[in-house]
Amino acid sequence: MRSSLVVGVVSVFALASGAAAAQEHEHGAAAAEKLGTVHFATSCRAAAQPSFDRAVALLHSFEFGRAIAGFDATLKADPSCTISYWGIALSRWGNPFAVGAKPAAAQQQGRAAIERAKASPPKTDREKAYVDAASKLYADFERTPQTPRVIAYRDAMAALAARYPDDTEASIFYALSLAFAADPSDKTYVNQKKAGAILQSLFAKQPDHPGLAHYIIHSYDVPPLANYALEAARRYAKIAPSAPHALHMPSHTFTRVGYWQESIDTNIAAAAAAKREGSTGEELHASDYQTYAYLQTGQDREALRVRESLPEIFGRFNAAAAGSAAPPSAAYFALAAIPARYALERGDWKAAATLEPRQSAFPYTEAMTYFARALGAARLGDAATIRASIDALLQSRDRLTQANETYWAEQVEIQRRGAAAWLALVEGRKQDALAEMRATAEREDATEKSAVTPGPLAPARELLGEMLLQMNEPAQALREFATTLRKEPNRFRAVAGAAKAAAASGNRVAARTFSDQLLKICAKADTPGRPELQLARQSVTRSGAR
Incomplete structure (x- = not known):
């Protein structure tokens, strides 16, 4: 790398002054901002470098609104530091793992940043290559x-990383592009494994x-690979605790491996931090993961508390604000997910069957409510409600298909077929x-969940098991x-x-093993708790008496 470049560093202990924005403790004392340590070589003036590095650190934690403000601050300190427009463009793209088409307004803003960078090109070929790569997203x-366009960006980052092998940031952004460009139907996980190998070597x-x-x-946010992420999951929140998303993100791994209390704890912290930052979308996202974990551990009162907080949280939501991940x-x-989960996980079929859908610009969110209604109605023998829900799911699927939202159209089709099976x-x-x-379960197995959700409302294969139990095929x-x-x-x-x-099939050893497992998972469950927990206690007691 050229010796004329300035290597910038933003430290974990960057004080909340100057380039680092001020944060306050609850009691008003100035706090140290901790975002991790990032080195990004630039040709910018030395005075602007700390601001640029901090903005890149925020970008790495998907704190997009704060990152944009940081890049703007860099440009004020050094108007010639036009590599900052690259950072703004990537920030406007938003979470690259968010499945679905990016909003047109965000893409217009991102392309405008690219155009400004090209109008006043950065000083080095390397910086120009970053801008050119990001431009592929908006072309x-x-x-x-x-x-x-995503694939073109991935390929451009591959070329950039190969051209500048000493630039670790190029390798990091290339690995990121490999991961988010991966095909969710590719069960070899070749892109994810390649990305993980690059990242772990650098880590x-x-x-x-x-x-x-x-x-x-x-x-590694897929079932066969999740264990490889445990070290990173346990460290990320400590590396960048000033980024709400860094507090939430470990729960992706904890969810994949069934570490429910760890997921609860990190999402409590994430939701609180997001609220302080005004990142209401992130607060709601963390609340969904938190609710899911509460329900897996039988902590239904805590799950209800989160559900009851939704109107207040959503009342603060501003869809137009540039925020977090x-x-x-x-x-x-x-x-939509939290009320549906609260009903379905507890087997409250009447509540599930009477959930009210909320219209939005995202048909797959409404579809979750109709799917929950269908499953609840099925347990009540209410064929009319199931049929109406199937019709609504079909309409949601068709709207998504027309919008070229192929991933979500497939997810809704899986829900529709599951509902049809129960009908x-x-x-x-x-x-x-x-x-x-069975066909629905195989179809779901062929895809992957989106990062937006901790898991399906009801896994298709689990529903198949429940159907077989109901048909006396234990x-x-x-x-x-x-x-x-x-x-x-878990x-x-x-x-x-x-x-x-x-x-039911006479396998006492397995019955005792699974009952023990359930009681361990639910060590903090409400008492006496759900009927399943009471049965598990009885099973363990009977086994111990033999």
């Missing part, structure tokens, strides 16, 4: 689909870099129900629950279902 966005050398910890978690869609997602069961068409539910049900748990470890309903299926 002709009105007519060119998003996926080819050993730069253990305080926020982007490395963050992107390792994202790269959670885009506006994540806020609407949480608003067949209610109507007495048992073999049709089983065939449709041995088959046990196999489906066990398969679910390989993908969704899920309450899957473990409880496995215990029930094992007992």
